[in-house]
Amino acid sequence: MNFDLQFGAHVLKAKMSGQPIVALETTVVTHGMDYPHNIDTALAMEQAVRDAGACPASLGIVDGQPVIGMSEEQLRAFAKSPRGSIAKCSRRDFPALIGLGKSGSLTVAGTMILAAAASIDVFATGGIGGVHRGHPFDVSADLLELGKTPVTVVCAGAKSILDLPLTMEVLETQGVPVIGFGCKNLPAFYTRDSSIAVPHSVANVDEAASILTAWRKLLGNNGMLFTVPVPEDAALTNDEMEKVIDTAIKAADADGVHGAAVTPYVLGKVVELTNGRSLNANIALLINNAKTAGEIAVRATQ
Template sequence: MTLPLSHSPEVAEARAAGRPLVALESTIITHGMPFPQNVETARRVEATIRAGGAIPATIAVLDGTLHVGLTEAELDRLGEAQGVAKLSRADLAACMARGGTGATTVAATMIAARLAGIGVFATGGIGGVHRGAEQSWDVSADLQELAQTPVTVVAAGAKAILDLPKTFEVLETLGVPVIAYGQDAIPAFWSRDSDLPAPLRMETGAEIAAAHRMRGALGLPGGQLVVNPIPPEDEIGRDVIGPIVEQALEDAARDGIAAKAVTPYLLDRIFHLTEGRSLTANIALVLNNARLGAEIAKGLAD
């Protein structure tokens, strides 16, 4: 069958010219914040990538077609849409086959980026092992995707609501390179330091791009996770965010929140408990990751 895949005019032109491209997910638009702030933030992220010398490719499923790059009208439509599916590896194909509309998570965005020949993807934070996973078995598909899909993912670490030691232990078991950008510690999303040592450290986008190409030359499956610390002026220290995360987790357990509903619930509770500061930090770290993503993409294009 013919794959229903569409490139935006900007992305199609960049592909034809061999220009650097950076993939972007769309759940931050549909499940991260309300309209019109969601679309305004998405446009800021895209503008940051263009300013860095690359072309953004925001990915989503619209009416069954996998879009790599969204026009302004499509971005507005997605930002205002209601009942948009949250797509990962397990439900991407079903949504497309049914002609549905969905926003891509880290895993689904990696799949689409591979199909489009895009080697780097900038996001906020990856999913991972949830706290209490020894009872719930709640582990994000993002980790397995990193182990099998050859895309370099730039994030500010795993989301701080997760069990970070277990998350990075699983990544080590799966053979996923975890590269800290410019520091020796793995960052913790809103905070610059998780107190976990980074297995690898690199200083430039070109160095990260070279490692990506070498993995391909060796025939190694999977991608790389680049953990990029939030800028110092935007971080929320662990001593501040830690008790707030614990409170949000207690609230989720009390309210019986489970499965895919957990992460949106926790992020919303933390937003209210920090009086909006967590969202401000989230936007800052996404923009910071977009800048690094553009630098890596230029290294891949060279």
């Protein structure tokens, strides 16, 4: 896609100086959390990237304009917007939002597309989308984008509300390298270990940076995943989460929730059923992923 990009001043400065840049998504601001948790988390992620020595670039569409490095004012406007007033933007949504001058927060797939257009190849998020439980025909566009857009995504695995074995199968089919960061099994978002082995793992930032450097030299057309477990002090247990997720998914089915509405509905129900502890885990992993992405990006430039 050929975008007319608007760059934030801090991102332009980083590009001119050669400072590594880490892309950040904005659906967490408009759909993932309520105010003020959404803006507090978004700003904390940006600060975590800065503390690692990299430049944060929160990506979104503001009144039809793709923005690489939204300002705090723009992020706050997104955070305070009524739920549903700003669309989630994936690959299919760019023409309509840009053509009609509407605002959009970017999904993982949407962020990857704009990041690649801006020559940013490291991106930190919470968890990627995947194959929905009980609905194997419902495959997130995130997985397909990872198969064709060269951006490295640092995440806490796929959201544990999904069918993780099938998600890993699709990633394999798409040729996406999945690298465990400090883990040999796929993290499951709220929990640290899904018991599903990942094909490769690294112990530290140096090893991760070596893989990122090799991936860049290969000049492939596919993305790559570094999967980072949620910090231990914020993690929930597998047994508890399985029960909670099962209840939340059944509620979504009973209420007739489908498509893009499923994930925010189920995540909201999970927060309710865990008395907010899943929200704390979500915030912790988002900030940790931003920090890790910044550290990997910086080390890969040294």
